[in-house]
Amino acid sequence: VHLLVYFFLFVCSGSFAAFPTISCETDRSLVVVEEGIDSVFVDIQGQALPNSFFSKLTKQSDSSVYQLRMSLPKVHAEKPAFALSEEEPLLFSTLELPSGLEAVWSLAPSPVSQTVKLHSFRFRSQLSRRESLTPQGTVERKDLVRFGISFAFADKPEEVLTADIDFSPSACRAGERAWSPAR
Amino acid sequence: MKYPIILLSFFVCLISRADIFCDDSEQSASIQFTDTEVAIRISKWASPDSIAAKLSKKPGRAKALFTMAFTRKTGPSVARAREACVVGKGNPLLLSCQFLESSPVKVKLSIEGSDESQTFDISRADFRSAVESNRFVGAQGVTQEEKVSFTGIMYGPGLTSGTTLSIEFQGKDCGPAPRIAR
Numbered sequence: 001v002h003l004l005v006y007f008f009l010f011v012c013s014g015s016f017a018a019f020p021t022i023s024c025e026t027d028r029s030l031v032v033v034e035e036g037i038d039s040v041f042v043d044i045q046g047q048a049l050p051n052s053f054f055s056k057l058t059k060q061s062d063s064s065v066y067q068l069r070m071s072l073p074k075v076h077a078e079k080p081a082f083a084l085s086e087e088e089p090l091l092f093s094t095l096e097l098p099s100g101l102e103a104v105w106s107l108a109p110s111p112v113s114q115t116v117k118l119h120s121f122r123f124r125s126q127l128s129r130r131e132s133l134t135p136q137g138t139v140e141r142k143d144l145v146r147f148g149i150s151f152a153f154a155d156k157p158e159e160v161l162t163a164d165i166d167f168s169p170s171a172c173r174a175g176e177r178a179w180s181p182a183r
Numbered sequence: 184m185k186y187p188i189i190l191l192s193f194f195v196c197l198i199s200r201a202d203i204f205c206d207d208s209e210q211s212a213s214i215q216f217t218d219t220e221v222a223i224r225i226s227k228w229a230s231p232d233s234i235a236a237k238l239s240k241k242p243g244r245a246k247a248l249f250t251m252a253f254t255r256k257t258g259p260s261v262a263r264a265r266e267a268c269v270v271g272k273g274n275p276l277l278l279s280c281q282f283l284e285s286s287p288v289k290v291k292l293s294i295e296g297s298d299e300s301q302t303f304d305i306s307r308a309d310f311r312s313a314v315e316s317n318r319f320v321g322a323q324g325v326t327q328e329e330k331v332s333f334t335g336i337m338y339g340p341g342l343t344s345g346t347t348l349s350i351e352f353q354g355k356d357c358g359p360a361p362r363i364a365r
Contacts (some may be wrong), residue, residue, distance in 0.1 A: 026308050085320040126319040132311055133279035137269035146317075 020123065022028035024089055024145055024172040026175050028065070031165060033054070033092055033149050040082050040094075042070040042123065044147075046165060053149055053163035058105055063175075067108035072097060089174030093124035100154060103174055122150045127169075145172045156166070161166075203276060203312070205331060205350075206356035212350055214310075214332055216276065220233055221268060221280065223310065223335070225249040226295065227350045234346075238301055239294045249348060251283040251290040253308065255363025270312075276331050280310040287339055303346075305339040314354070 022033040045067045048054035054066040074082045074090050085091035101121050106113035130142045137146035152164040203214040215222045229235035229245040239245030255265070271277025283298040287304035294300065315330040331352050 040349075053203055080322070085322050085325050087325055088318060088320070091318065091325060095322055109298040124319055126317045128317045129316055130313055130315045131271075131277060132313040133269055133271055133273065133277045135269065135279050135281050135309075137279070139273075139277065164191065 005059055020084055020174065020176055021088065021115075022092060023173070024147070024167040026167065026171050029165060029167075031167070035084065038074055040072045040074060040092075040095075042068070042072060044068045044165070051163070053165055054105075056161040057155045058101065058114075058117075066105055068105045070101065070103050071120075072101065072123075090126055090127065090169075091171055094122055095141065097121055102117055102136040103151075117154035119154045120150070120160065124148050139183050143169050145169055190227070201351045202270065202359060203357065204359065205276060205314045205333075205352040207352055207356040210350060210352070212352070214333075216268070220252045220254050221282070222252045223249070223284070224251075225333070225348065225350055229294075234301070235292060235294065238292065239300050239337075240299065241297070245293040248295055249290065250293075251288060252307075253280075253288055274314060275310060275359060276314055276354075278310070278312045280306045280308075285290065290337065303337070303339055304341055307338040310335040310336055327359065331357045 017078050019035045019037075021035070022031075024031045030043065031045075032041075032043040034041045041182065044053070046052065046054050046062045047063050048058055048066055048168070050061050054059045054068075057068060058066055062068075072082065074080065076096055079096060081095050081097050083093045083095055088183055097120070101117055101118050102115050103118055103121070104113050105116050112135065121138060124147070126146050128144050128146050129145070132141055145167045147165040147167075148162070150160055152158070152160045158180075190306045202216050205212045208226075210227045212227075213223070215224075226246065226248045229239065230328050231245075235247035236245055238247075241272045243248070256295035261299060263339065267282050284306050287306040289304045290305045292301050292303070312331060312333050312335070315332070317330065318325055320326070331354055333350050335348040337348065338345050
């Protein structure tokens with residue numbers, strides 16, 4: 001009977017396995033990173049303002065909201081391609097990713113999308129605390145969650161483009177999502 | 184007994200401390216306080232489209248050296264340049280200065296390795312540092328790094344609006360450094 005109970009618990013825990021998710025959201029931008037069984041799903045939304053990530057990705061410069069969806073492998077060349085921190089649930093980083101990943105972007109929400117091939121893609125989060133002094137000598141502290149992205153298009157591998165997307169920590173959540181086979 | 188004290192005073196006068204000094208072998212910045220002036224020296228790679236990049240007539244990356252010495256802030260409460268700055272009590276790398284000169288000071292921009300240079304008359308400048316502590320994860324787990332940045336916004340008769348000068352270092356490349364007084 002005990003063995004049957006243990007077997008039942010084992011099967012159940014497998015069926016309802018929880019996967020970490022990281023999300024930050026404001027009224028104008030969104031970053032969601034969801035770990036799956038063998039992939040990491042990335043959903044980024046934001047405006048294509050000058051020098052922003054979306055202006056570099058889409059080569060547009062306007063205040064429309066764009067969306068990027070990518071699926072990144074968790075393992076590449078038998079090595080981990082993705083690191084997630086257990087101590088700091090908002091921290092993650094891509095490691096060595098394969099060349100030739102596809103990024104799908106569109107105006108959000110729109111069924112019409114464009115696919116671009118990337119030579120390289122690096123994506124990570126960091127927790128930053130910035131301190132400065134006011135002229136009166138008071139220390140000003142600003143905490144933020146920063147998503148750093150660097151990438152190069154497949155047709156211009158030598159030109160690495162970088163951009164940051166910043167959020168206040170209160171706009172971010174790290175949680176767990178029950179894995180569903182439909183994903 | 185008198186002589187050791189005189190000798191000690193002589194060395195204290197001879198050696199002064201640069202309050203902030205950063206050097207990562209590519210770029211450097213120093214902010215040195217004396218009784219009469221705050222001397223700032225910044226050596227950095229010129230950004231594309233900057234004044235330094237335009238001044239350098241050679242193609243490719245140019246290294247710019249900015250030297251300036253603010254002498255006095257006018258106003259009833261501050262008589263000396265060093266009093267125009269506040270320094271962080273808990274962190275000596277934190278600095279905030281507001282210079283307002285009675286007559287403009289010369290800020291010199293030179294292109295290293297060439298004879299090209301230009302001077303600017305600056306009558307007002309805000310100079311601040313910021314310290315950023317970043318935590319991120321890599322293959323080896325969570326890592327922490329510290330960055331120190333300096334930003335100067337300068338105003339002068341020949342400049343239409345505030346001209347910004349900024350530079351950034353890793354925290355490990357910054358600290359107080361003893362220097363011989365000029």
